[in-house]
Amino acid sequence: MPRIRLSVDLVLLLGSALTLMAGGACVALGMGTLGRALWVAGASPVLLALTISIGKALFERRAGVDILAWLAIGLALALGETLAAAVIALMVASGRALEQYAQRRARREMTALLSRAPRVAMRLEDGQWQPVALDAVHPGDRLLVRSGDCAAVDGTLTDAAQLDESMLTGESAIVLRQAGQSVRSGVVNAGSPFEMVAGARAQDSTYAGIVRMVEAAQRERGPSARLADRYGAFFVLLSLMLAGGSWWATGELARALAVLVVATPCPLILGVPVAIVSGISNCAKRGMLIKGGGALERLAQASILFFDKTGTLTGGRARLASIHCAPNTRPDAVLRFAASLAQASGHVISEALTLAARERGIGLLAPSAVEETAGAGLRGQVDGANVAIGSFAYVSSLAASAPWSEDLLRDIGYEGGAAVFVAVDGEMIGAVRLADQLRMDTPRALRLLRREGIDRLVMLTGDRDDVAQSVGAMLGVTEVRAEQTPADKLHAIEAARRDGVVIMVGDGVNDAPALAAADVGVAMGARGAAASAEAADAVLLVDRLDRLVDGVRIARRARRIAVQCVVMGMGLSAGAMIAAALGWLPPVAGAMLQEAIDVLVIVNALRAARFHRAAPARELANIDAERLKAEHAALAPVLEQIRALADDLPELDGAGVANALTALNDALDRRLLPHERADDEQVYPRLAPLLGGDDPLAAMSSAHREIYGMARRLKQMAGNIGAAGPTLGQVRDAQRLLYGLEAVVRLHCAQEEELFHAVDAYA
Incomplete structure (x- = not known):
């Protein structure tokens, strides 16, 4: 259907443009009768198309604002104003074609998700790989994913694989997954062929759930579009009254025609849906799928955020x-x-x-x-x-x-x-x-959400109160509600909706009632037909809470642009109608002016399709965040060695203390200190320009200096131990230094990982 509509609109545009030019050439050559006939021939198909659109709108009980264009063309033809009718027809046809282009561009990210859906799977049958329909795949089947192909179903890798998950997550980097790790349908094999074991049927897999949600989003007419219809109905009435009033006051039917021309078509009907759909498409590009314009508008107005702890603030896995x-x-x-x-x-x-x-x-x-x-x-x-x-x-x-x-x-x-x-x-x-550790992006995401105007942050969890309060204190949330049942969460959401627009973020089946009750339910990660994703208004296709920040920013910008389209469209059209009613704007000039207003409104609406993050991409810094995180993971044994020595130090004899300190100092020299120096000399200089300021990483470099100093003092302590072994005071000093060193290094690594994660988010 979209191709048919686009083809019809293109034919109407070309036909009206060619007949307008041909008619003008005939009139210039003295063949006025033929020229006027060509203008009528160009306007008539557009009049027929408008009649069909109006009938469809009335059947769907929507405001048929195209009635203004229909009246304008019909009245121009009745008055013999064939040139005006041809110009109005060209204006209407170009407006329809421009709207189709804008809608197609606005939906391009969602359309891309649908167009790349896998169609077949390669299944092992009788020792051979055979292509089978997706419906034939069952859990436990052994599948082959060839280079460049999409994974057809969710499952588990039996080989290591290089995956391009950008279709689902918006992350452009190639991800290496190991054997035994899960893989989601829709990801693209960016390396050698690999094998996997199907874990779900195709209709229950991630990509099928995404396709269903995209199709639902494309079917739904956003409330902004419905709001535009309501304004459009008022605008139609105002236009008819102004046109009739000018005719009644002057007795000139041409005045009424001029008013109808500049009111046709109402540009807010074109601009508002384009802005909203652009916002939805932009969110999909950033890894957040919003099911309709209604959810986008509510997301833009939200001021209260509820979130589950396990799987939302935390990773949901041990x-x-x-x-x-x-x-x-x-x-x-x-x-x-x-x-x-x-x-x-x-x-x-x-x-x-x-x-x-x-x-x-x-x-x-x-x-x-x-x-x-x-x-x-x-x-x-x-x-x-x-x-x-x-x-x-x-x-x-x-x-x-x-x-x-x-x-x-x-x-x-x-x-x-x-x-x-x-x-x-x-x-x-x-x-x-x-x-179940906090997600790396959680603290930063909550800080950014506060900056975006979310002034109430409430954590809901079924955990014990002491555990929940500890997590809440670390994150600085407004309120913590522990030992919550699904019914408790539901009641909390319903009560909060009286105070403002509520977002609820969750990931489990037990969160589904709360997600459905919230003004905007957001599910963490698409999991096929999971109850949480089905009940939610939006799904974060990548398990990163900071993508919700992007969604809020995009939604607010799209809504702001949609409101601009309403004000701009109605304001400019109203001014033009008044000028036409006063006789200052003839029909042909009015048609050209209205075409310019339409173009201006749609171009403004398409701004919602552009979203520039506040920070530059990580490629500019040439930072390999995953490698840096892996280096930190490799330091974990050294930190455990520090802690173990601090615990065991009082129990060791003199020789044991000296030997243990020597072994630890050797580990620090070989592994910890070179890593910190490499960060200071290689990583920080590349990060600093992205962060701005003269020395944005001064505090991080200070931590390095503290680590160097503590390691040096530890060597000095080891060197000061006499032949008789350490004194009680020396043991206590060494213990304090060891505990302090472990704490500083762990905190510093956590700060660096959050920084790397933030840079990684801009990929």
Whole structure:
């Protein structure tokens, strides 16, 4: 249908333009009768098209503002003003063609999402890869994704893959995914062919859900368009009254024709939908899919933000927080045993262990004779040793509990999270603490949302109150509501709507009622037909809360431009109508003026399709944010070594203290200090121009100097230990320095990662 409409509009435009020029040439050559006949021939098809448009609008119970153009052409033909009729017809045809072009350009991002939808999948059948229809793919099928092809369904990688996820996320960088990681339908294979295991049917996969939401967004007429219709109905009445009044006052029907000409067509009907659809398309380009113009307008007016904690402020998955070891046991050894055995399990905790080991570059061993107890743990053999991992109750039933385990369990009770205890050959050697960590972009996103006018930030969570209050304090939210059931969340949203326009951000099925009740429900990440995505008004296609900031900015700009179109269109047209009613503007000149007004309004509306971020792209700085984050992950064993030495220092003898400090100083010289110097000498100089100011990274460089100074003092302490061993005072000073060094480095790394993440957001 869009192609047919565009073809008809193009024919009308070409026909009206050619007949207008041909008629003018005939009149100039003295063939007036033929020229006027050509003008009538050019205006008549446009009059017929307007009749069809008006009938369709009335059938849909919308204001048929095209009636003004219809009356103008019809009245001009009735009065014998064939030139005016031809000019008006050309104006109407060009306006329709321009609107189609503007709408097509405004929708281009959403249209691109639909046009790239995968059509077939390569499935392994009888030892051969066969193309099959998407409907034939079932969970568990083994699929091949060739170079340049889209993943047809959601699933799990069996090979490493280089993926272009820009179609879903707006991220232009190629992403490397490892075997065992999930892959979403719609991503493009940017490297060698890879295999995957289907995890969902095509209709339940990510891309199918996106296609459904895009189609719904394209079908919906935004309230701005409906608002324009209401204004249009008033404008039609005003135009008819002004035209009739000028005819009644002067007795000149040509005055009425002139008024109708400059009121045709109402430019706000063209400009407002273009601005709104441009905003929706721009949001899709930035990784936020908005289901309709209504949601975009409400998003632009929002002042209250509710958000779930797990999966929204946090990553929604367990991540390595720390490793606790028995004396004389290295953290890498604990993680190697745990992750090696975890390879045999598909549990999310097992995936977190294996990913943590890969991030640290720890080679894993193949497990054997694995037995899994659901909800408790695993046991089996790794490198000839009997290994057990799991909950404290499970592991302690297979090995003697360690003295440090009670302290760890108490800390977990305070701070939340979970711990995987590890036993080898009947001895509990350590535990891996896992936590659902805050998303890197969360603090920055909340700061930017406050700057955009969101003055009330409320965190909703089902967690215990002490854990929730701790997270809320770190983020500086306005209000924290803990131990919330889905019904509690729903009631909180309904109560807040009395105070302003409410956004609710969530990701789980239990968030669906609150998402549906909010003025704007925003789901984190598209997950096919997930209840949260289906209930939401908008979906963040990439799990980054800072994309909501982009959405709010785009929505407010689009709405502001739409309002400008209303004011501009009605104001200019009203002024022209008054001039025509006073006899200052004849019909032909009025038609040309109205065409200029239409073009001006639509060009203004298309400004909503442009969105320039406040900061430059990361490519300008040549910053590889992922590599820098990986370097920080590689420093984790050094930080654990610092903490372990600080804890164990009072228990060591003189020789043990000296040897441990020497080993630590060697690790600092080889790994930590070179990394900090490289940041100061190579990374910061490239970042500084992007941030502005004379020395924007002075505070970060000061942290480097503090780290250098603490490392130097640690060497001096080690050198001052006498043959008899350290004194009690020296042990205490060393402990304080070690704890301080660990805290400073961890804080500094977190600050750098947030900075790198912010730069990465501008890709």
